[in-house]
Amino acid sequence: MNHWEILNEEASIVLVGNMNPKIFHPEWFIRKEIVAEWDYSKDEIISLPDMSQMDVLNGCKISVLLNKFSMRSSLESEYLSMRDLVIHTFSLLSETPILQMGMNFRSIIKIANEDKWMHFGSVLAPQKYWKQAANFIDMLDEDSQKELGLWELAMNLPRPDNLEGYVRPKIAVFPQAGPYTLEFNINNHVEITDASAATMIEILKENWDKSLDLAKELTNNIMESQLGGVK
Numbered sequence: 001m002n003h004w005e006i007l008n009e010e011a012s013i014v015l016v017g018n019m020n021p022k023i024f025h026p027e028w029f030i031r032k033e034i035v036a037e038w039d040y041s042k043d044e045i046i047s048l049p050d051m052s053q054m055d056v057l058n059g060c061k062i063s064v065l066l067n068k069f070s071m072r073s074s075l076e077s078e079y080l081s082m083r084d085l086v087i088h089t090f091s092l093l094s095e096t097p098i099l100q101m102g103m104n105f106r107s108i109i110k111i112a113n114e115d116k117w118m119h120f121g122s123v124l125a126p127q128k129y130w131k132q133a134a135n136f137i138d139m140l141d142e143d144s145q146k147e148l149g150l151w152e153l154a155m156n157l158p159r160p161d162n163l164e165g166y167v168r169p170k171i172a173v174f175p176q177a178g179p180y181t182l183e184f185n186i187n188n189h190v191e192i193t194d195a196s197a198a199t200m201i202e203i204l205k206e207n208w209d210k211s212l213d214l215a216k217e218l219t220n221n222i223m224e225s226q227l228g229g230v231k
Helices: 026-031 076-092 114-124 128-133 197-227
Strands: 004-017 046-048 051-056 060-065 068-073 098-111 152-154 165-173 181-191
Touching: 004 076, 004 197, 026 051, 060 076, 068 076, 076 197, 098 114, 098 197, 114 197, 165 197, 181 197
Parallel strands: none
Antiparallel strands: 004 068, 004 098, 046 051, 051 060, 060 068, 098 181, 152 165, 165 181
């Protein structure tokens, strides 16, 4: 019996810098031969001076603000295409200052039952310290005491390479997907020290696959280490 299962995964590339949202329009991507065509019948396009939003490729979504570009997809088959589209786009927009990049990965995970759910939370965030701090909890009835538990946890990890930045996993309860469900986010954050689009591109080329592998490994290792032995 599986103790947990992945319901959904999503990868994203986030760039922080000085953007010009009105540039990012389907016709621009077609004209610059970044994409061959666009299916307007399935797309809701927002194109404003301070915000652009659209779907591209197979399920990939682009959002651009004055200080942020992001692209995300929940289809693993499109992760490589997403990377290539970002590289092609900012090779053409090489003068765009890029200060930071996130190579991020998100998983929605369902735990099998309440016992395993409680075990997982109590190991990652021991309750005894909170009961000592909030001594009124022991005076509550049993149903009220069950409300005590892990809701959100973030860790800061050193980078596994010589880039500036950090790897920051975050676990949070995700009730939108039903009971015993978690959202697991891995923020692989890189500082672009020279604010250069060219530097960002080289880092993305070298590290995108590594970042995805690391995120999946971290997620799997945490879940297996806490739930693998639960009966």
